[in-house]
Amino acid sequence: MLKRARRLWAWLLAPAVLMTSYQAMAEEVERWKFNMVEGVTPVSREIYGLHMQMFWWCVAISVVVFGIMLYSMIMHRKSRGVKAANFHESTALEIVWTAIPLAILIAMAFPATKSLINLYDASEAEIDVVITGYQWRWRYDYLDEDLSFFSNMSTPRDQIEGFEPFGPHYLLEVDEPLVIPVDTKVRFLITAADVIHSWWVPAFGVKKDAIPGFINESWAIVEEPGIYRGQCAELCGRDHAFMPIVVEALPKEEYQAWLQEKRAEQEAVRQLTEQTFEFEELYDRGRQVHTQWCAACHRPDGTGVSGIFPALIGGMAVGPVEDHLNIVVNGSRGTAMQAFGDQLSEVDIAAVVTYQRNAWGNNMGDSVQPIDVFNFKQND
Numbered sequence: 479m480l481k482r483a484r485r486l487w488a489w490l491l492a493p494a495v496l497m498t499s500y501q502a503m504a505e506e507v508e509r510w511k512f513n514m515v516e517g518v519t520p521v522s523r524e525i526y527g528l529h530m531q532m533f534w535w536c537v538a539i540s541v542v543v544f545g546i547m548l549y550s551m552i553m554h555r556k557s558r559g560v561k562a563a564n565f566h567e568s569t570a571l572e573i574v575w576t577a578i579p580l581a582i583l584i585a586m587a588f589p590a591t592k593s594l595i596n597l598y599d600a601s602e603a604e605i606d607v608v609i610t611g612y613q614w615r616w617r618y619d620y621l622d623e624d625l626s627f628f629s630n631m632s633t634p635r636d637q638i639e640g641f642e643p644f645g646p647h648y649l650l651e652v653d654e655p656l657v658i659p660v661d662t663k664v665r666f667l668i669t670a671a672d673v674i675h676s677w678w679v680p681a682f683g684v685k686k687d688a689i690p691g692f693i694n695e696s697w698a699i700v701e702e703p704g705i706y707r708g709q710c711a712e713l714c715g716r717d718h719a720f721m722p723i724v725v726e727a728l729p730k731e732e733y734q735a736w737l738q739e740k741r742a743e744q745e746a747v748r749q750l751t752e753q754t755f756e757f758e759e760l761y762d763r764g765r766q767v768h769t770q771w772c773a774a775c776h777r778p779d780g781t782g783v784s785g786i787f788p789a790l791i792g793g794m795a796v797g798p799v800e801d802h803l804n805i806v807v808n809g810s811r812g813t814a815m816q817a818f819g820d821q822l823s824e825v826d827i828a829a830v831v832t833y834q835r836n837a838w839g840n841n842m843g844d845s846v847q848p849i850d851v852f853n854f855k856q857n858d
Contacts, residue, residue: 518702522683528843600697603665611675611688614717629654650707679708700727740749751824751848764833780838823850
């Protein structure tokens with residue numbers, strides 16, 4: 479009698495225990511964010527819905543399978559005097575346990591195929607953006623807009639090296655975000671200039687490999703203005719963790735104003751190429767360029783990384799100006815030194831070369847003007 483009472487209480491309390499466990503698990507999942515994000519685009523919500531649908535299918539199958547197993551172990555145990563059945567084959571049973579999973583897989587395949595077809599349909603886009611991965615930054619080219627810029631991580635080096643506390647968006651902040659309008663179909667044409675990268679923005683439901691020599695495409699219609707962050711999701715080198723993605727979605731009127739402002743900025747940079755700068759102007763600007771573009775490999779103090787990246791103190795920075803320009807503009811084959819001729823403007827190249835030739839005790843006493851860089855590129 480006592481055993482039956484205990485068993486009855488166990489069955490009565492089981493739903494309450496399961497519900498409490500489910501609630502605790504749901505709170506833990508929300509706290510640690512184990513689940514996918516629902517996102518802010520039709521595609522991301524469709525992916526999320528498909529994911530949750532398949533998840534609950536798996537939960538239901540697990541409940542049925544493990545429920546039958548648990549019931550069999552409890553109700554057909556040896557202590558109840560139950561004897562094991564002795565049979566060899568059952569054609570009907572084999573057909574059933576083959577047909578049911580097949581039907582479930584077919585039922586799952588229909589919504590999954592529909593989502594995949596939609597995911598790959600990048601036609602009728604209103605804006606095309608070419609996304610090019612570099613070690614370790616992104617370049618964004620707006621087709622038909624004569625607009626192009628690089629996006630670099632802007633987390634201060636002091637935070638990375640532990641001299642300052644982490645900021646709210648540590649390793650997920652950039653100097654130039656990709657800006658797109660809301661309620662507009664934007665096609666992303668994704669490639670790479672050196673090694674394989676991967677452009678991943680979870681809130682958009684977009685994750686595409688950036689492969690040198692190939693162009694992959696994806697698309698998004700962002701319905702809510704805001705700032706959305708992602709990362710390179712492919713192990714692309716020693717600074718892989720320092721290659722964030724930031725996309726800012728603006729209302730259409732604000733996006734048009736931003737476009738005009740960026741065009742004006744780039745035109746101003748083009749005009750600067752024809753100007754002559756004072757040494758102090760080049761030196762100060764060069765320090766900023768070095769910190770942003772060169773310090774990851776050659777260190778802020780120019781000491782480099784032993785055996786990997788050469789020091790700039792007493793190195794190439796004290797050789798002929800032409801050799802220095804050649805390495806910065808064209809890179810160095812067989813090494814990790816990239817070609818910055820297409821990545822930096824003539825003004826920034828002139829500034830960083832001037833800075834490196836006179837910083838850290840190099841004291842070469844010379845300076846390079848933007849027009850010198852322009853002429854070097856023309857004659858190269």
